[in-house]
Amino acid sequence: MTSPKLYDFPESGNSYKVRLLINLLNLPVDIEKMDALAGACRTEDFKKKNVDQRLPLLELPDGTRIAESNAILHYLARGSDLASDDPVDEAQILRWMFFEQNQIESKVAEVRFIYHYVPIEKQNKPFLEELANRANRALQVMDDHLEKNDFFACNRFTIADIALYAYTHVAGEAGFELSHFPNIQTWIKRVEERERFIPFTER
Numbered sequence: 413m414t415s416p417k418l419y420d421f422p423e424s425g426n427s428y429k430v431r432l433l434i435n436l437l438n439l440p441v442d443i444e445k446m447d448a449l450a451g452a453c454r455t456e457d458f459k460k461k462n463v464d465q466r467l468p469l470l471e472l473p474d475g476t477r478i479a480e481s482n483a484i485l486h487y488l489a490r491g492s493d494l495a496s497d498d499p500v501d502e503a504q505i506l507r508w509m510f511f512e513q514n515q516i517e518s519k520v521a522e523v524r525f526i527y528h529y530v531p532i533e534k535q536n537k538p539f540l541e542e543l544a545n546r547a548n549r550a551l552q553v554m555d556d557h558l559e560k561n562d563f564f565a566c567n568r569f570t571i572a573d574i575a576l577y578a579y580t581h582v583a584g585e586a587g588f589e590l591s592h593f594p595n596i597q598t599w600i601k602r603v604e605e606r607e608r609f610i611p612f613t614e615r
């Protein structure tokens with residue numbers, strides 16, 4: 413193996429982040445699609461690759477493996493203009509990538525997952541409502557930041573934007589009203605105008 417290999421779950425926004433970065437930077441990465449919904453990463457064999465048994469997972473030519481979408485973005489973007497070597501700028505990028513995992517992935521994406529995959533009779537309505545309230549607050553934080561900034565960190569497009577774009581642009585699928593967040597809507601267009609951008613549906 414001479415190129416890194418991405419174990420990809422095409423329906424996952426976390427996997428999409430990595431595919432989007434690979435395309436934007438035109439990186440030589442082999443992609444192996446896995447059907448996580450059918451339990452493909454819950455096998456003993458896959459557990460040997462990633463103890464957390466989730467996707468995406470990046471495997472380097474020397475056999476080293478990197479789990480967690482944002483760690484993979486951080487690794488693959490190093491040295492490019494989507495990352496930064498400056499300690500303060502790098503911290504600002506990471507700040508928004510941690511926010512993404514804490515506030516967007518674990519709330520907006522969770523609500524979207526429940527809407528899509530949990531039968532309505534099994535949905536816990538009060539829990540879903542609380543999660544949606546918290547997700548709306550997180551979207552408001554993003555919208556407020558974007559009122560004075562075109563992008564999330566360093567005054568330019570970085571992997572922080574890629575991380576946040578993945579689940580934010582499909583928030584409507586989870587019942588969130590993106591028209592309440594006009595700055596997010598403008599930022600989404602800005603991201604989608606990038607050269608070599610690919611949509612979530614390109615799998």
Ligand SMILES: N[C@@H](CCC(=O)N[C@@H](CS)C(=O)NCC(=O)O)C(=O)O
Binds near residue numbers: 467
């Ligand atoms: N924080 C992790 C989340 C990974 C994750 O939850 N992956 C899901 C898909 S979005 C998965 O592999 N689910 C399959 C399973 O749990 O069996 C990341 O950002 O990579």
